[in-house]
Amino acid sequence: MEIKIxxxxxxxxxxxxxxxxxxxxxxxxxxxxxxxxxxxxxLVEMKEKAELKGKAGELHLLNTLGKLPVxxxxxxxxxxxxxxxxxxLRKSVGELSRALSKQSFKTIAIWLGExxxxxxxxxxxxxxxxxxGSYRFRKYFTSGNxxxxxxxxxxxxxxxxxxAKASQGLIKGQIVADAVCSARDLINEPSSNMTPTDLxxxxxxxxxxxxxACEIFNETQLLEKGMGGVLGVGQGSCQAPKFIVLKYTGxxxxxxxxxxxxxxxxxxxxxxxxxxxxxxxxMKSDMSGGAAVITAMGAIAKLKxxxxxxxxxxxxxxxxxxxxIKPGDILRMASGKTVEIHSTDAxxxxxxxxxxxxxxxxxxxxxxxxxxxxxxxxRIFGSACSGGFTNDDEFYAKVVSAAKQAGECxxxxxxxxxxxxxxxxxxADIKNVGGPVAGASTAALFLEEFVGNRPWVHLDIAGTxxxxxxxxxxxxxxxxxxVATLISLALNIAK
Numbered sequence: 001m002e003i004k005i006x007x008x009x010x011x012x013x014x015x016x017x018x019x020x021x022x023x024x025x026x027x028x029x030x031x032x033x034x035x036x037x038x039x040x041x042x043l044v045e046m047k048e049k050a051e052l053k054g055k056a057g058e059l060h061l062l063n064t065l066g067k068l069p070v071x072x073x074x075x076x077x078x079x080x081x082x083x084x085x086x087x088x089l090r091k092s093v094g095e096l097s098r099a100l101s102k103q104s105f106k107t108i109a110i111w112l113g114e115x116x117x118x119x120x121x122x123x124x125x126x127x128x129x130x131x132x133g134s135y136r137f138r139k140y141f142t143s144g145n146x147x148x149x150x151x152x153x154x155x156x157x158x159x160x161x162x163x164a165k166a167s168q169g170l171i172k173g174q175i176v177a178d179a180v181c182s183a184r185d186l187i188n189e190p191s192s193n194m195t196p197t198d199l200x201x202x203x204x205x206x207x208x209x210x211x212x213a214c215e216i217f218n219e220t221q222l223l224e225k226g227m228g229g230v231l232g233v234g235q236g237s238c239q240a241p242k243f244i245v246l247k248y249t250g251x252x253x254x255x256x257x258x259x260x261x262x263x264x265x266x267x268x269x270x271x272x273x274x275x276x277x278x279x280x281x282x283m284k285s286d287m288s289g290g291a292a293v294i295t296a297m298g299a300i301a302k303l304k305x306x307x308x309x310x311x312x313x314x315x316x317x318x319x320x321x322x323x324x325i326k327p328g329d330i331l332r333m334a335s336g337k338t339v340e341i342h343s344t345d346a347x348x349x350x351x352x353x354x355x356x357x358x359x360x361x362x363x364x365x366x367x368x369x370x371x372x373x374x375x376x377x378x379r380i381f382g383s384a385c386s387g388g389f390t391n392d393d394e395f396y397a398k399v400v401s402a403a404k405q406a407g408e409c410x411x412x413x414x415x416x417x418x419x420x421x422x423x424x425x426x427x428a429d430i431k432n433v434g435g436p437v438a439g440a441s442t443a444a445l446f447l448e449e450f451v452g453n454r455p456w457v458h459l460d461i462a463g464t465x466x467x468x469x470x471x472x473x474x475x476x477x478x479x480x481x482x483v484a485t486l487i488s489l490a491l492n493i494a495k
Contacts, residue, residue, distance in 0.1 A: 001130075001131065001134070001149075001150050001151065001152070001153060002151065002152045002153070003127050003130065003131075003152075003153045003154075003155065003170060003174065004152065004153070004154050004155065005123055005154075005155050005157060005163065005166045005167060005170055006109075006154050006155070006156055006157070007156075007157050007158070007159055007161055007163065008156055009031075009159075010031050010034075010035060010109075010111050010113075010156065011031075011034055011035060011038070011068070011069075012069065013069060013070060013109045013111075013154065013156060014069045014070065015069075015070050015071075015107040015108055015109040015152075015154060016070065016071050016072065016105040016106055016107045016108065017061075017070060017071065017072045017073070017074050017100055017105050017107075017108045017109070018068070018070040018072075018073055018074065018109045018111065019073075019074040019075075019076055019096055019100070019108060019109065019110045019111065020032060020035070020073065020074070020075050020076070020111050021076055021077075021078045021092065021110075021111065021112075021114075021115065022052065022054040022075055022076070022077060022078065023054045023077075023078050023079065023080065023081045023084070024053055024054040024055050024056075024077065024078075024079055024080050024081075025054065025080065025081075026054060026081060027047075028043060028044065028047060029114055031111065031113070031114065035068065035073065038064075038067045038068055039062065039064065039067055039068070039073070040067075042062060043062075043075070046060065046075075052075060053077065054077045054078060054079070055077045055079060056077055056078065056079035056088065056091070056092065057077060057092075057095055058075075058076065058077030059074060059075070059076050059077070059095075059096065059099055060074070060075045060076075061073075061074050061103075062074075062075070070109065072105075074096065074100065076092060076095070076096045077092070078092055079092075084115075084116070085117075086117065086121060086125045086405075086407065087407050089115065089117065089122070089125045089126060089129065090125050090126075090128060090129040090132075090407050090472065090473050091129065091407075091471075091472030091473055092129070092472070093110065093125070093126050093129035093130050093133060093473070094129040094130065094132055094133025094134075094472045094473025094474070095133060095472050095473075096110070096130075096133070097129070097130040097131075097133040097134040097150065097153070098133045098134050098470060098475070100134075100150070101134040101136075101148045101149065101150050102148050104148060105150065106149075106150060106151040106152070107150075107151060107152045107153075107154075108150060108152070108153050108154070109153075109154040109156050110126060110130070110153065110154070110155055110156060111156045112126060112155055112156060112157055112158075113156060113157055113158030113159075113161070114158070118165070119157065119161045119162045119165045119166045119169065120162075120165040120166060120168050120169030120172075121169060122155070122157070122166070122169065123155055123157075123165075123166040123167070123168075123169035123170040123173060124169035124170065124172050124173035124176075125169075125173065126155050126173070127153075127155065127169075127170050127173035127174050127177065128173040128174070128176055128177040128180075128473070129472075129473045130150075130153050131173075131174065131177035131178070131181060132177050132180055132181065132473040132474070132475070132480075133472065133473045133475070134148075134150055135181050135184060135475050136148060136475070137184065137185065137188040137477060137478075139185075139189075155170070172303065175299050175302050175303060176299055176406075176483075176484050176487055178299070179295040179296055179298060179299035179480075179483050179484075179487065180295070180480035180483045180484060181480065182291075182295045182298070182480075183288070183291040183292055183294075183295040183296075183478065183480035183483050184475070184477065184478040184479065184480045185478075186199070186202065186287070186291040186294075186295070186478070187284070187285050187287065187288050187291050187465070187466065187477070187478025187479075187480070188284075188477050188478045189284070190284060191266050191267035191283075191284040191317070194266050194284065194287065195239045195266055195317070196234075196239055196240065196241050196242040196264070196266055196315035196316050196317065197239065197240065197242060198266075199242070199244070199264055199266060199287065199290065199291075199294070199313070199315050200216045200242040200244050200315060202294065203216070203244045203246060203294050203313070204216060206246075206294065206295075206297075206298045207246055209298075210298050210301035210302060211301055212246045212247060212248055212297060212298070212301050213246070213247040213248075213249070214244075214245070214246055214247075215244075215245040216242055216243070216244055216245075217242065217243035217245070218240065218242065219231070219234075219240050219241060221243070222241065222243055225334055225358075226332065226333075226334045226336075227243065227314075227333075227334045227354040227358075228331040228332045228333050228334065228354070229314075229331060229333050229334070229339070229350035229351050229352075229353045229354040230243060230314045230316055230350075230351045230354050230355075232325045232329070232331040232341075232350060233265070233271075233316050233318050233325070233344075233347045233350050233351055234316035234317065234318075235323050235324060235325060236271055236272075236317075236318065236319040236320055236321045236323050236324025236325065237316065237317035237318070237319040237321070238319075239266070239316070239317050241314070241315060241316035241317075242314075242315045242316075243312075243313075243314050243315070243354075243355075243358075244264075244290070244294070244311075244312070244313040244314075244315060245310065245311070245312055245313075245358075246293075246294065246297045246310065246311040246312075246313075247308075247309070247310045247311075248297060248300050248301050248307075248308065248309045248310075248311075249308050250300075250304060250305050250306045250307045250308060250309070250494065251306045251307060251308060253308060255308060255363070255365070256308050256309075256310055256362055256363045256364045256365065257307045257308045257309060257364075257365055257366070257493060258307065258308075258309045258310075258364060258365065258366050258367070258368070258489075258490070258493060259309070259310045259311075259312060259359035259362070259364035259366075259367045259368075260293045260296065260297070260309060260310070260311045260312070260367075260368055260369075260370070260486055261289075261293065261311075261312045261313070261352060261355045261356060261359060261367060261368070261369040261370070262289035262290035262291070262292055262293030262294070262311070262312070262313045262369070262370050262371070263286070263287070263288075263289040263290060263314070263348045263351065263352055263369070263370070263371035263372065263373065264286075264287035264289065264290025264291070264313045264314060264315035264316075264351075265283075265286040265287055265315075265316060265317065265318050265347060265348055265351070265372075266284070266286070266287045266315060266316070266317055267283055267284055267286065267317045267318070267319070268283040268286040268317075268318045268345075268347065268348075269283065269317075269318060269319050269320055270318065270320075270344065270345035271318045271319065271320050271324050271325065271344030271345060271347060272320050272324050272325070272326050272327065272344045273327060273343045273344040273345040274320055274345075275345060282466055285372065285465055285466040285478055286318075286348070286372050287315065288370075288372050288461060288465035288466065288478065288479075288481065289369070289370035289371040289372060289459075289461060289465075289482070290313040290314075290315055291478075291480075292370050292461075292480065292481065292482045292483045292486060293311045293312070293313050293370060293486065294311060294313060295480070295483055296311070296482075296483045296486035296487050296490075297309070297311040299483075299487050300486075300487060300490045303487070303490075303491065305490050305491050305493075305494030305495075306494045307490055307493050307494040309490055310359065310362060310364060312355045312358060312359055313355070314351040314352065314354060314355045316351060318344070318345075318347045320344075324344065325341055325344055326341070326344065327341055327342055327343060327344060328340070328341065328342075329341045330427065330428045331350065333350075333353050333354055333357065333450070334353075334354040334357045334358065335353070335354075335357040335450055337353075337429045337430060337449065337450070338428040338429045338430075339353070339425075339428055339429065339430055339431065339432055340425040340426075340427055340428040340430070340431040340432070341431075341432055342431050342432055342433045343432065343433045346432045346433045346443070348371050348372070348373050349371075349373065349432060349443055349446045349447055350432060352369055352371060352373075352447055352450075353446070353447065353449070353450040354450075355369070356369065356447060356450040356451050356456075357450050360450075360451065360452050360454060364454065365454065365455075366392075366395055366454055366455040366456065367451060367454055367455070367456045367457070368399060368456070368457045368458075368459065368486065368489070369447065369456075369457075369458050369459065370459045370461060370481075370482045370486070371458070371459070371460060371461065371462075372460075372461055372462045372465045372466075373440070373443050373444075373458075373460045373461075373462055374439050374440045374443045374460055374462055375439070375462060376438070376439030376440040376443075377413075377439075377440040377460040377462045377463060378462040378463030380413070380440065380463075381411065381463050381464075382463055383463050383464055383467050383468070384409065384463075384464075385409040385410065385411045385463070385464065386408070386409065386410050386411075386459050386460060386461045386463070386464045386481060386482065387410070387411065387412075387413045387440050387459070387460035387462075388400065388410040388411060388412045388413065388457060388458070388459060388460075389412070389413055389415055389440075389441070389444035389447075389448075389457070389458040389460070390412070390455075390456065390457045390458070391415075391448055391451065391455065391456050392455035392456065392457075394455070395455035395456075395457060396412065396457050398489065398492065398493070399457045399459075399485070399489055400412075401492065402485050402486075402488035402489035402492055403485040403488070405488045405492075406484035406485045406487070406488045407473075407484065408464075408481065408482065408484060408485050410459065410485075413440055413441055413444070413460075414441055415441055415444055415445050415448065416441070419434065419438055419441050419442050419445055420445055422434030422435050422438065422442050423442050423445060423446055430446065430449055432446065434446075440460055443460070444458045444460070459482055459485075461481045461482055464479060464481040464482075465478070465479055465481045466478055466479065467479050
């Protein structure tokens, strides 16, 4: 998809479709009235009959019958003006682009000239919304692969718009949206084609194309580093685990300002503690945190903020076999701590423990981990929100601010001291599950055992990583949750 920025009057635009935003309870603008005069008053008539309300998600498609240079006029609702902001624009343009792509329109123009956001923000958010909203995972269709693919979108700005600022916003919006869509591609791949080796190969290619430093540790190297968590989870699979390290150096210093850690269980059967069959196919998405970290690192390398960041992704399958870890086993982690296994389906925290310890040993000043960690978190929030946990309120506030800018929702959950009692073991330093209650919090407290005294935020994206329906700029399937947040945080820290 090619996205262009133009300064032009809507009446002179050429495209398959010209899309015009309208707000709820607001009179038609001058631009609308000029278009309406060409269309014989049909828009005014729709408004008078209350057929055109301007509610969020509303869409009307009118054939111009040759009266305008465009074949169709699309009128899409933006909701109430007092609620309008970047989130509403992102969702509305996402919904619009998806609806129009399904009708196989190839060229779309979107009028943004009367929207009250900065020129750079308009271009960034509209471009990102269009790319994310029209996304489809098409790789395995054997026919009709190009149906619904938009070739060109024109973002049409008012005559007083600053094109230089708009171009900057467009570039950023495309880079972020491309990273989100790349993460979706990784998540939507079947696990047979997204093994730990496949994910590591993707990370290596991305590093080569963006200038990131890249190291991939194999099984022998993991054994040398004492990474009992990654090796223990991976020992039941015929696919060898990998430990992916990407490094972006944005300023002239050896200091590591931040580490991003992403869980990448490329398929999670539950191991010996086998999951129910009916939704197990969805567990190809249990590497969503790793996908988020890898693709966010690629985008950060393109945007070049003045900050040093390391992306760390432990990648393995969790499979049942005669070689798999069993409930009651004890693993020794890279930190030296011992962990008693009560459930082999609580495996993500085991590989993250080794990754967090590695980040500490590399000198990371602060850390964010992203993981589809607990069903408990998804039962609390559904798909509306990710869970947030922290040992440092000041750093957590920065992560939440970045998420808000990115259009993502995080809600903090507690790590009360009494929960720590639930993960104490009788035979080891700690056990990997805390029982049937407070599961998201006890999982976070398990991770906190491995972060030392560094500021740390844990994002549990179990409910937001894989969606069962389209909504605004979000689509069914892999969502790319937290990619935009990680990028936004890097840019903010650099400032």
